[in-house]
Amino acid sequence: MNTGRLAGVIAPVVTPFKSDLAPDPGRYLGHCKWLLAQGCAGLAVFGTNSEANSMSADERMVLLEQLVQGGVPADKLMPGTGMCALTDTVRLTRHAVSLGCAGVLMLPPFYYKGVTDEGLYRSFAEVIERVGDNRMRVYLYHIPPVSQVGISLALIERLLARYPGIVAGIKDSSGDWNNTQALLDAFAKSGFDVFAGSEAFLLQTMRGGGVGCITASGNVNPAAIDRLYRGWRSDDAERMQAEISATRSVLHQYPMVAALKATIAHFASDPSWATVRPPLVELTPAQSGTLIAELSSRRFDMPGVDA
Amino acid sequence: MNTGRLAGVIAPVVTPFKSDLAPDPGRYLGHCKWLLAQGCAGLAVFGTNSEANSMSADERMVLLEQLVQGGVPADKLMPGTGMCALTDTVRLTRHAVSLGCAGVLMLPPFYYKGVTDEGLYRSFAEVIERVGDNRMRVYLYHIPPVSQVGISLALIERLLARYPGIVAGIKDSSGDWNNTQALLDAFAKSGFDVFAGSEAFLLQTMRGGGVGCITASGNVNPAAIDRLYRGWRSDDAERMQAEISATRSVLHQYPMVAALKATIAHFASDPSWATVRPPLVELTPAQSGTLIAELSSRRFDMPGVDA
Numbered sequence: 001m002n003t004g005r006l007a008g009v010i011a012p013v014v015t016p017f018k019s020d021l022a023p024d025p026g027r028y029l030g031h032c033k034w035l036l037a038q039g040c041a042g043l044a045v046f047g048t049n050s051e052a053n054s055m056s057a058d059e060r061m062v063l064l065e066q067l068v069q070g071g072v073p074a075d076k077l078m079p080g081t082g083m084c085a086l087t088d089t090v091r092l093t094r095h096a097v098s099l100g101c102a103g104v105l106m107l108p109p110f111y112y113k114g115v116t117d118e119g120l121y122r123s124f125a126e127v128i129e130r131v132g133d134n135r136m137r138v139y140l141y142h143i144p145p146v147s148q149v150g151i152s153l154a155l156i157e158r159l160l161a162r163y164p165g166i167v168a169g170i171k172d173s174s175g176d177w178n179n180t181q182a183l184l185d186a187f188a189k190s191g192f193d194v195f196a197g198s199e200a201f202l203l204q205t206m207r208g209g210g211v212g213c214i215t216a217s218g219n220v221n222p223a224a225i226d227r228l229y230r231g232w233r234s235d236d237a238e239r240m241q242a243e244i245s246a247t248r249s250v251l252h253q254y255p256m257v258a259a260l261k262a263t264i265a266h267f268a269s270d271p272s273w274a275t276v277r278p279p280l281v282e283l284t285p286a287q288s289g290t291l292i293a294e295l296s297s298r299r300f301d302m303p304g305v306d307a
Numbered sequence: 308m309n310t311g312r313l314a315g316v317i318a319p320v321v322t323p324f325k326s327d328l329a330p331d332p333g334r335y336l337g338h339c340k341w342l343l344a345q346g347c348a349g350l351a352v353f354g355t356n357s358e359a360n361s362m363s364a365d366e367r368m369v370l371l372e373q374l375v376q377g378g379v380p381a382d383k384l385m386p387g388t389g390m391c392a393l394t395d396t397v398r399l400t401r402h403a404v405s406l407g408c409a410g411v412l413m414l415p416p417f418y419y420k421g422v423t424d425e426g427l428y429r430s431f432a433e434v435i436e437r438v439g440d441n442r443m444r445v446y447l448y449h450i451p452p453v454s455q456v457g458i459s460l461a462l463i464e465r466l467l468a469r470y471p472g473i474v475a476g477i478k479d480s481s482g483d484w485n486n487t488q489a490l491l492d493a494f495a496k497s498g499f500d501v502f503a504g505s506e507a508f509l510l511q512t513m514r515g516g517g518v519g520c521i522t523a524s525g526n527v528n529p530a531a532i533d534r535l536y537r538g539w540r541s542d543d544a545e546r547m548q549a550e551i552s553a554t555r556s557v558l559h560q561y562p563m564v565a566a567l568k569a570t571i572a573h574f575a576s577d578p579s580w581a582t583v584r585p586p587l588v589e590l591t592p593a594q595s596g597t598l599i600a601e602l603s604s605r606r607f608d609m610p611g612v613d614a
Contacts, residue, residue, distance in 0.1 A: 053391040053418035084360040086584055109586045111360035119586035146420055277393055279416045279426035
């Protein structure tokens with residue numbers, strides 16, 4: 001039963017691949033456990049930064065089962081289940097719910113562009129109806145810079161009216177604070193959980209009534225982000241926000257997934273972590289060297305060091 | 308063996324769904340056979356206008372097998388096999404080649420935006436290497452208005468150098484004649500088959516050394532488009548081009564997939580054809596009425612009438 005709701009810092013977990021590009025369950029489980037030990041409240045496996053959309057539905061389901069079997073509590077998991085095809089989204093969502101996951105993070109179908117709110121409403125509604133399980137908690141995934149298909153306030157309002165309790169929250173990765181503010185103003189008081197899409201907006205989100213952030217850099221800097229989450233009301237909050245935002249800015253100078261993996265590869269002394277699936281490309285040695293030098297000069301909770 | 312190459316008018320076949328949104332193999336087979344009888348040289352099943360990306364890999368494979376078992380010659384088929392996930396694209400491509408399909412129409416992985424040519428090269432190369440079958444003919448699918456991830460001339464050059472014969476051509480759905488012209492100038496003489504992405508550019512494409520068009524409106528107006536394909540050197544070519552472009556313009560006032568299905572539903576007297584999968588939405592009765600009235604006033608080879 002998922003009566004509880006996730007809140008805090010959630011990492012969209014990067015997915016390690018072996019040299020043949022197959023997912024690497026051992027490294028994956030290890031990284032997930034490290035993240036939880038560092039203070040992550042949950043794991044948004046199969047997000048954008050997980051290269052989830054470079055994996056098949058079957059590959060995701062196998063990995064999810066391996067995590068749960070390996071001891072990651074299902075009530076810490078918020079797997080991404082939104083795919084282009086209605087039938088795939090239903091299958092992944094049903095599977096996640098059956099494993100007892102805390103929720104699912106659901107992209108809208110993202111191939112067709114310029115679709116209407118009516119079409120997106122039907123997409124989400126059809127998935128919810130087909131899965132038909134009251135334990136399901138759907139977190140909407142709004143990331144128009146990548147998906148190019150966004151989730152409007154009007155759509156959320158309509159979904160909440162029809163599926164209260166099931167439609168549980170949103171990850172706002174628009175990068176647009178005005179949108180996050182509008183979401184908080186419109187829905188936070190009614191129990192709809194707004195997660196910032198990056199820690200850059202964590203303090204503002206908490207002040208506005210949100211519940212945390214789901215952020216790529218949570219993969220490598222979870223403890224510091226969690227300190228701000230826990231201490232957002234403290235006098236030190238602005239300084240903590242500035243510090244984690246500065247670390248994020250270092251990572252953001254590079255393609256994010258490759259930068260995260262290069263960081264883990266370095267600090268965990270495990271070069272194979274750098275592998276990405278096409279169409280992504282790993283950092284060059286020069287990029288990697290500069291990134292690591294910049295990160296090392298910062299106060300930084302390095303993966304693999306203090307696990 | 309696929310020693311022959313498809314040339315002419317190819318329809319990206321719309322996929323009929325039942326009221327429960329499951330694919331409808333009976334109607335599908337009937338439409339495919341009608342298209343071939345009307346002069347289509349081939350069928351690009353599982354394209355953008357087929358709602359392919361609203362179907363799972365398994366759903367596509369079942370439909371493809373049903374077509375072949377139902378008597379559609381595999382050497383007329385160019386199924387879309389490019390999905391976001393490398394493993395899905397490999398699986399679909401291998402399946403299509405094993406059935407003897409004339410070729411596959413391959414989208415680049417389209418979730419991640421701003422990816423590099425290096426990343427896209429690796430994506431296509433990895434699929435080709437994994438499938439590892441000399442019968443494979445890969446047609447690149449360039450449709451940046453929808454996929455948001457395009458295929459550059461430099462990428463094609465690199466793929467052709469490494470995989471001559473396997474990389475067989477392109478569907479250019481950029482909507483940008485300058486791009487089609489550049490493709491023709493760069494590659495047509497070397498045996499790389501350039502298909503216009505719509506019949507609006509069919510005459511120009513043929514004059515520039517291309518081999519035909521793969522066009523949505525081929526679903527409802529194939530015979531007239533085929534007449535231009537066969538008669539593009541005739542004195543009547545400009546008039547035929549103007550006529551089919553005008554019919555296309557009527558359809559293009561509406562969301563294309565819904566318009567195509569409404570057209571078939573009307574002229575085939577089969578209302579269930581209008582069903583689309585979310586996130587697409589069928590035309591309203593008012594839209595449908597206007598569309599049919601406009602089409603009916605034109606010289607028009609109506610589906611289901613002269614099959």
